[in-house]
Amino acid sequence: MFALLFATSGVILSAKYSNITIDQSALLALKSHITHDPHNLLATNWSTSTSICNWIGVTCGSRHHRVIALNLSSMDLTGTIPSQLGNLSFLCWLDIHDNNFHGSISIELADLHRLKYLDFGNNSFDGEIPSWFGCFTKLQRLTLYHNNFIGVIPSTLGNLSKLERLSLGRNQISGRIPNSLFKCKELKFLSLFSNSLEGSIPAEIGNLTLLNTLILESNYLKGLIPSSIFNISSLQVIALSDNNLxxxxxxxxxxxxxxxxxxxxxxxxxxxxxxxxxxxxxxxxxxxxxxxxxxxxxxxxxxxxxxxxxxxxxxxxxxxxxxxxxxxxxxxxxxxxxxxxxxxxxxxxxxxxxxxxxxxxxxxxxxxxxxxxxxxxxxxxxxxxxxxNDTFPNWLGNLDRLHVLILRSNRFYGQVGSFDVTVSLTRLRIIDLSCNNFSGYLPTNFFEHLHAIREGYEKKVEPEYMQQGFDKVLVNYASGLSITSKGLETEFEILLSIWTVIDLSNNQFSGEIPKILGELHLLIVLNLSHNCLIGPIPSYLGDLSELESLDLSSNKLEGRIPTELKNLGFLEVLNLSQNKLKGPIPQGKQFDTFTNDSYMENLDLCGLPLSKSCDTDEETPAKFDRDDDDSDELNWKFSILMGYGCGLVLGMSMGYIVFTTGKPWWLIQIVERVRQRFAKR
Missing domain, CATH: 3.80.10.10 (Ribonuclease Inhibitor)
Structure with a gap:
């Protein structure tokens, strides 16, 4: 009896060890397919010197001591899924979302018949969604969103009678929504957004009586919204936007x-x-x-x-x-x-x-x-x-979280005054006051408070989108925002928080362009056109290194175009037309990309791309101001007169000596030596 019991125990232990070895081999195969593990999570932890049940992301069952869950989500891993992963025959939970796994899904994974939870979301998988997913009859959650899957939704998914959550959004899936999908009576969450689905929404959707979330937005669905949707009393979220319904x-x-x-x-x-x-x-x-x-x-x-x-x-x-x-x-x-x-x-x-x-x-x-x-x-x-019809709302200075202020095309009037509050629009990034009746000098005090454009407020490593999180759905509060940028009316679907614009065009602002504008180093668009600005184009605008669009047209600016503007390496649009500018147009860098339209109706400008060429003196930049030039001209004339006078006196003296002595041999010898020297040359 003891011998038999001992032998039986040995067989059990041997089988148990063998099964653990199978699971270990499968996980080591996965590790070998990881090409990038930036945090060394698997490289240092998945070691044969420790039990796989203690490996990071691995959970073993208490009964069979087999791997029942594998959670490698959000580890920034890069690699592919090996076929050996299908040997984890006790696996119920497989979650690798938010990584960079790629390639197709091996058919050997069809052996994971115990799977209840499968999340491959936010990776780079490609190919078609496998039809054999319909074999996972115990599956409750299938998440494949934000990958590169193509083809159609397999009709075999209708076999997943216990499925509660299906997320296939943001792929490249086409075709129609299969009617078989609505056999999944336990379905509570259905998300198919941002694909290329077409056809109508099947009326059979009303069979999903437990459904609480329906997200079908951004497809090519057409036709009527079936009234059966509104029979699902459990619905909490309906998102059908951006279709052809x-x-x-x-x-x-x-x-x-x-x-x-x-x-x-x-x-x-x-x-x-x-x-x-x-x-x-x-x-x-x-x-x-x-x-x-x-x-x-x-x-x-x-x-x-x-x-x-x-x-x-x-x-x-x-x-x-x-x-x-x-x-x-x-x-x-x-x-x-x-x-x-x-x-x-x-x-x-x-x-x-x-x-x-x-x-x-x-x-x-x-x-x-x-x-x-x-x-x-x-x-x-x-x-x-x-x-x-109002004056500029100075009381807005209290709103220290304001990013975007647009008052354009109204009847606002008067000066844009300074603020007398402690916090003054420090986060403001987009200011559009165009097409109003504002007057006076450009508001220096106003610009001084624009810290988000001057040096960047709360700098981030990655640019943020101007959007708000709304539970499960992201609301982009700047979507559809219309701004005149680079000479065109542009509507933004998503607006980066680093986008910075100042548009004060079509008003009655006067005076010179203030120096403070040169300190707005993060500015991308500056439009001061159609005002009454005077004076030169300040050279410190060349410090706006991020500038992509500069419009100073239809003012009364004069003088030369400063060569410092050549420092604007990102400048795509330049409009200096309808001013009183003169002198040569700077050449090289971005200036080689601008056409005649940038300089129209500045009669004294010359140089490419205009047909009017510059004189040599015009092409050479002046080194001194007007007073120095006048002084040099006076000195030059005085030198000529002095030389002329001295030469006249000397010449008359020489002539007198020649005529009185008859033989000025010393003079004849000097002249003869000079003549012989030039003759030899």
């Missing part, structure tokens, strides 16, 4: 979606009127459609609302005054590109939470409400292209 929204749809907190139907060619959403809604985005009518007053009862985007529609009427009362919860208000009239609400409450307020391109009148000063976290303020 059309038609009328389901009447009273919000009555069927009591838990909805995020709705994004941007750019879907929908029409009708704005419906009052449920009290649970936090983000209401229906921009770039064909909605008409006004904003329903009941929207002001939504105390949970943190963002509203009704921009780019045909809405009219006035902006409800009660929106100001919601500012203690609202983070974003986007109402631009509509037909709203009347005044901007005046009652932004103390403790206002607004980060972005955009009402540009409407027909609003009156003044800019001073209560906006209560919004201490305001990042972006755009009231451009309205009929506002």
């Amino acid at each position: 059309s038609g009328h929204l389901f009447p009273n749809m919000f009555d069927y979606l009591p838990q909805l907190y995020y709705l994004d139907l941007e750019g879907c060619q929908l029409y009708g009127r704005i419906q009052t959403p449920p009290p649970s809604l936090q983000w209401y985005g229906v921009s770039d459609n064909n909605f008409i009518g006004g904003i329903p007053s009941l929207i002001c009862n939504l105390t949970s609302l943190t963002g509203i985007d009704l921009s780019k529609n045909n809405l009219d009427g006035t902006i409800p005054e009660c929106l100001g009362n919601l500012s203690s919860s609202l983070l974003e208000i986007f109402l631009e590109n509509n037909n709203f009239h009347g005044q901007i609400p005046e009652n932004f409450a103390k403790g206002c939470m607004l980060k972005s307020f955009r009402v540009n391109n409407n027909k609003l009148e009156g003044s800019l409400p001073r209560s906006l000063a209560n919004c201490k976290d305001l990042n972006l303020l755009d009231v451009g292209n309205n009929n506002l």
Whole structure:
């Protein structure tokens, strides 16, 4: 009996050791396929001298002591997945997201029949999504987002009856959404955004009665939004923006979606009127459609609302005054590109939470409400292209978090005064005051406070995007922002925080360009055109090393173009036309790329690319100022007169000697020696 028991134990231990060896070999094969391990996480830890159950990212089961979970997420690893990984037969959890794994997925992984969790998201895998993924009948989560997968969504995924989460967004998947997918009755999260899917949204989507998140944005889907979507009472997130959907929204749809907190139907060619959403809604985005009518007053009862985007529609009427009362919860208000009239609400409450307020391109009148000063976290303020009539809002100096200020194309007037508050727009990066009636000198004190453009405020290693995180969805609060850059009206989908612009064009600013502008070292676009500026183009503008666009046209500037502007190595657009500039155009570097249009109607300019050539004196830069030139000219004339006078006296004296002595042999000998010397040469 003892002998039999001993023998049996030996067999079990041998099998157990053998199985551990199989798992170890599989993991070592994976390690050998890692070509870059910047943090040495596997290089130093995955060693045969220790048990694999103690290796980083490895979890073993307590019963069989086999590897049941492998989590290598966010380790910055680069490599491929070896076929041997399919030998981890007890593996239930495989997570390698946020790395740089690449290549195709080996079919040997189909042997991982115990898998419940598979996350390959945010890597560089390519090829088609394997159809044999449908063999993972226990799979609850499949995440393949942000890779390079091509082809269609395999219909075999409909076999995953226990699947709760499917994320295939941001790949290159094409074709239609397979109807078989809606057999996955346990599905709660479905994300297929940023692919090339086409066709209509199948009505069978209504079978997913447990679905709480539906993200299909940025595809080529067309047709009507199936009414069956609004029968899924569990839905919390609907994101269908940037497709070719059309038609009328389901009447009273919000009555069927009591838990909805995020709705994004941007750019879907929908029409009708704005419906009052449920009290649970936090983000209401229906921009770039064909909605008409006004904003329903009941929207002001939504105390949970943190963002509203009704921009780019045909809405009219006035902006409800009660929106100001919601500012203690609202983070974003986007109402631009509509037909709203009347005044901007005046009652932004103390403790206002607004980060972005955009009402540009409407027909609003009156003044800019001073209560906006209560919004201490305001990042972006755009009231451009309205009929506002006001002086420059000096009280904005209290908003030390403001990045973007756009007052363009209104009726603002007067001087841009100095600030008398402690903090003055230190983070401001984009200032557009163009097409108003501002006057006086360019505001030196204003420029002095622009620390974010002068030396960079809170410098980052990587540039940030001007955007706000909204739970699971990223809201880019600068999306669609329109700025005149490099001579063109440009609309930005995503705006980098390092983008810096000053546009004071089409006003009545006078005086010279202040020296402080030369200290705005991070400036990319500077537009001072169509004003009444005088004096020379200052040479210190050559210190703006990041400048890509400089427009000083239609002013009264005079003098030469400073050669220091050749230091602007990134300059792509230069417009100095319609001034009183003279002298040669600098040659070389970026100046070789500019055309005649950059210098039009400066009659005294010369040199390439103009057809007017410069005189030799004009081409040689003056070394002295006018007083020195006048002094040199006087000295030169005096020297000539002195030489002429002395020569005349000497000549007359010589002539007198010759005629009185008859034989001036000493003079004849001197002349003869000189003649013989030149004859030999």
